[in-house]
Amino acid sequence: MIRAEIPTPALLLDLDAFDANVTTMTRCVAAHGKGLRPHAKTHKCPEIARRLVRAGAAGACTAKLGEAEVFAAHDVRGLLVTTAIVGEAKAARAAALAHLAPDTIVVADDVHQVGLLDRAAGHAGARLRVAVDLYFGRTGVAPGAPALAVAQAIAAAPHLEFAGLQAYDATASHTFGAEARRARSTATMGEAVATRSLLEAHGIPCPMVSAGSTGSYRVDAAIDGLTELQPGSFIFMDTDYLRIGGPDGEAAYDDFRPALSVVTTVVSVHGDEAIVDGGYKSFATDRPFAPLPVDRPDLVYGWAGDEHGRLDMRRATRRLAVGDRLEFRAPHCDPTVNLYDEIHALRGDDVEAVWTIAARGKSQ
Amino acid sequence: MIRAEIPTPALLLDLDAFDANVTTMTRCVAAHGKGLRPHAKTHKCPEIARRLVRAGAAGACTAKLGEAEVFAAHDVRGLLVTTAIVGEAKAARAAALAHLAPDTIVVADDVHQVGLLDRAAGHAGARLRVAVDLYFGRTGVAPGAPALAVAQAIAAAPHLEFAGLQAYDATASHTFGAEARRARSTATMGEAVATRSLLEAHGIPCPMVSAGSTGSYRVDAAIDGLTELQPGSFIFMDTDYLRIGGPDGEAAYDDFRPALSVVTTVVSVHGDEAIVDGGYKSFATDRPFAPLPVDRPDLVYGWAGDEHGRLDMRRATRRLAVGDRLEFRAPHCDPTVNLYDEIHALRGDDVEAVWTIAARGKSQ
Known part of the structure; x- marks a missing residue:
């Protein structure tokens, strides 16, 4: 055809542009010694997730459990479900997913939900990896002591394993102007890294701090203490990003x-x-x-x-x-x-x- | 569950409200001796189409050929595809659909496309029913002489059968105020009925004039010369219709x-x-x-x-x-x-x- x-x-993908975008992102994170777990909410396509993994990605983020179930069924591993699992039915599905794809990470921001996840994992005979979702304006628990309390609940739960922190800041991604974006991301990611230190000072190792976006990736890649980036839109490039200005102060964002x-x-x-x-x-x-x-x-x-x-x-x-x-x-x-x-x-x-x-x- | x-x-349907809506619409069109071919672009659900047929509908409209193919495969008949079939590949699919569901009607507004449909039907050994789409502000050919020319092309084509007129007026549906809506629909549907008379005066029988919408159904049901209504949204009732005012001048449209x-x-x-x-x-x-x-x-x-x-x-x-x-x-x-x-x-x-x-x- x-x-x-x-x-x-019909929906068309220009493979030359896609490949160039993947190369730009993977080179940047590799140069800074960071991991890459691109957000699959953007493409929802197992073949694209597999191509990103072949290019060096650690796996794929998904927004929803239902998406993660589909990617797992298509043999994509290294999944991180970025929206908190809420309720008993979804906790049971998360536990079932941990059987099929044991390296899957889900997030929580609430001690009660941590309890539901632990019971579900216990019933399923699974060990479930759970990260704490940090709040920067939408979902999550506030960085610092509130996040520590949720992390301690996870670490103490018999059927859960503390997987780290999720520090996605939706506001940083679409802030206008390179300097304003850098300032916003530096401030919020500073809180994420400080929370990581707080946890480790309380004896909770924090193997992952996942953050970043297409809008802020260059800033975030350079921040010590973040372990991986989870941008999504860079593969297709939203026209919205054309409006926010380039990372070095250019009028257009054309990375x-x-x-x-x-x-x-x-x-x-x-x-x-x-x-x-x-x-x-x-x-x-x-x-x-x-x-x-x-x-x-x-x-x-x-x-x-x-x-x-x-x-x-x-x-x-x-x-x-x-x-x-x-x-x-x-x-x-x-x-x-x-x-x-x-x-x-x-x-x-x-x-x-x-x-x-x-x-x-x-x-x- | x-x-x-x-x-x-998740998407929920309140069956009591749905049933009441279907009863309101079917009673109205039956009282005026009109047919009903509800627009399935609203629901895209074969089970809902079948329920509407059981309630008296003649079939279902679809916006696109792809939808009609799905409904036909689910044994829904009496299909009318309301957007013109354009290009050779879609003409071939329309002809194939006429094999599976011979009472399917497609629309055209252009003599060149009529030629493509005729050739496709000839190649497929099918007889394809084609209606003329009338223009009231979006797609279609202008009522009167321009529509007559397209109808004559259909009637003269060896592998096509002229099926009638489609007279959907998107503007009438969402016009604010009962009187303005009545005036708009009466004017445009008057042009449709006059076109029907023009065709019949030229020896082209016009078995169908399909028109109407959830916003204008009471006006349209009473217009002589329209044969059937093709409303869609009435089954669910869009909140937008709450803004346009009721058919008898009430502030709210709560049919x-x-x-x-x-x-x-x-x-x-x-x-x-x-x-x-x-x-x-x-x-x-x-x-x-x-x-x-x-x-x-x-x-x-x-x-x-x-x-x-x-x-x-x-x-x-x-x-x-x-x-x-x-x-x-x-x-x-x-x-x-x-x-x-x-x-x-x-x-x-x-x-x-x-x-x-x-x-x-x-x-x-």
Whole structure:
């Protein structure tokens, strides 16, 4: 199959750009002696996770237990589930997962949930690795003494093993301006590293401090005490990152190349408007900006419902006709990928492979 | 399974509300001697399509060929694909579908595409039923003479059969105020009915004029010359419709009951904020309003990323704790359903069934 034959709307991956992005990230973390556990919430695709592992990643983060179950079933190991496991039913599933993939790490931020995890692991005859999720504005327990209390509960639990700290700071990732981003990340990661020291001073070894993101990876890679980075978006490169400024103060953040696109077909034309076959069900809509036509700055996309987009051709240098194909950068990669069952991996215009997005929708 | 045991985030259907909505719609169209072909882009679920047929529907509309292929494979008949089939590959698939489900109708708005459909049907040895899609602001060909030209091309094509007109007017559905909505729908549907007369005056029988929506169904049901209605959202009832005003001038549009919700779990609590396990990947985000907590007007949801929502508890009459479950009305039902692989059908608090959303993501 070639690019022009892919049924639309469809998700495309430019393998050259993807490979370049992986090389940029793996070189950076290796140069700083850090590990890399890329966040698979971005791609939800076992083949991409395996490629990252072959490039040197220690495994994959997942946001949800349901995603981790899918990756484990596809032989991906080194899993870290980054959202706390809450409730008895999910604790039982986490224990079952530890049987299948014993190096899996889950996180907790609450002593009561630690108790549920311990009982579930006991019932399952499993030993479950649990890290403490640190709070930097969303989920987790506050760094310092509150985190120590949760770590002590894990270390004291007969069926659990304390695995370390998760120190993801969502705010650092999308802060505007290199200096502001560096200041934010340095401050919050300083608290994470201090918490690690506090734990070790209390006799709790802390083998992992997992942190970082596509927006802050260069800062985080250089911070002593963090052991690994867990960025996700760098493989595809969200257009949102183009707005936050480069790591060294450049206007644009161009460490990574856009690798993901959505291809559509023009299905109807009226005057200066062309309608394509991709709308709310083909692109994530959570950003305040619309899909961006690739190589066609003369066209402007507007939402036109669940299944349609409206291209404004008033400034078009070439008019669109019914049957024409048009590619777009999605406003936000992660939730866009979550709309598709497969991704077409392209080398130039050749479809080298079609990969299943096996963890799509596995939000439970 | 009971409601409290469903792993979160999950999609729930209140069967009592669903049944009441179906009864309201089927009674209205029956009273006016109209047919009903509910739009399955809303639910993408073969079991729901079958229930609607048992309640009197003539079949199901689908937005895309890929959805129709799934419904046909699940023995749903009376399919109408409401977006034009564009290109040779999709024309070939449409012809193959006509073999499996011969009463399927596809639409066209362009003479060139009619030629592609005819050649594809000829190659497949199929007879393909094709309706003309009329333009009321998005896709389609202009009513009157331009539509006649496309209908004549279909009628003259050796392997095609002219099936009628599709006259969906997206603008009428969401127009604010009963009188404005009535005026809009009466005007555009008047053009559709006049086009039907024009075709018949040119010797082209027009067995179907399919139109209407949840917002305009009462107006459309009373218009002579339309043969059937194709509403979708009435089964779930989008919160957006609460804003447009009732059909008889009431402030609220309450012909239909909200039947769809998303259940989440609180995973972390900090001060006056509780974090639930549903974000951009659990709710459609294309509306300018957020998920609405069911029976908890004292709580306000704010987006907190792909996997999380943030509940503001500053006015909470009861505080949330980790492990609590919270249900929401989605901002927009159709693209929310498209995020899930299954829907939990509840009778009270009992899960009566779990239905597969088999056409989820089948946008091609």
